[in-house]
Amino acid sequence: MPEETTRDDETGELPDAVVDAAERLTRLARDAVDENEAAAYRGRRDEILAERDFTSRVREEDETLVLHPEEWLADDGTVRIDSIDDTGRAYEIPLTGADVDGDWEAVEAHNAGLVDSVEAEHGPAHAANVRAFADFMGNHYVRRVDTASRAEIREFLSEYYPRNTWPSEKQESVVRDSIELAFDAADADVPEF
Known part of the structure; x- marks a missing residue:
């Protein structure tokens, strides 16, 4: 993740529990055998993030979960580069590799x-x-x-x-x-x- 500090509600950023839940639900969706089950996990993740005005995507080229503010998105769902004032507000969570948790x-x-x-x-x-x-x-x-x-x-x-x-x-x-x-x-x- 770009920042290791705990983010608090006053700044509108994500608490560690929300980041952890988004990661866990993403992993469960990726591992689900049934597509309906996978969709349910993704839906729950999206609900949790939407409560904080955040959204997510999985960057497939390096299998990384990216969480970022919804305000960065254009109407067509693409990220508007000009709307990003602080890239440190995004979270990047590797979904594979030997050093996922790190410490x-x-x-x-x-x-x-x-x-x-x-x-x-x-x-x-x-x-x-x-x-x-x-x-x-x-x-x-x-x-x-x-x-x-x-x-x-x-x-x-x-x-x-x-x-x-x-x-x-x-x-x-x-x-x-x-x-x-x-x-x-x-x-x-x-x-x-």
Whole structure:
């Protein structure tokens, strides 16, 4: 993103929670199997942004979600360059690549918190699975577990989990549930996998 500071309501800019929601809904739309489901995620994202007079587009050439003020758009939906007074008002969120979240320590702290929550609520078998998933997402993608795409979850289950963990029978039998519990602990929608 162009700026790392939290934007507040007084300046009309987007709070971090809105940026995070827009990113999460975009990822869910991209991973949705059903086009109606994808359209619903995009519609929800658009509603959240419209409440703040912002809009979004995905720049396909580098797979980046761009959030910017609606006032930048002309009637035909194209961006009016002459209406942009401060490009720092836009947000650019990479949707792919190894450095999506960027700060490994912050990602690890977030993921560790989810592991602790899952353990407190559901026990050590689920916590061990979520820890393995957190290691996979943190070390391979530098991302929070609750931003994982369907493809990344499948990669974890089919490649990383069998090769890099030594789960007990109990852990192995509940690993899919454990992933869902991690998303629940983050209050995030889990992509179908």
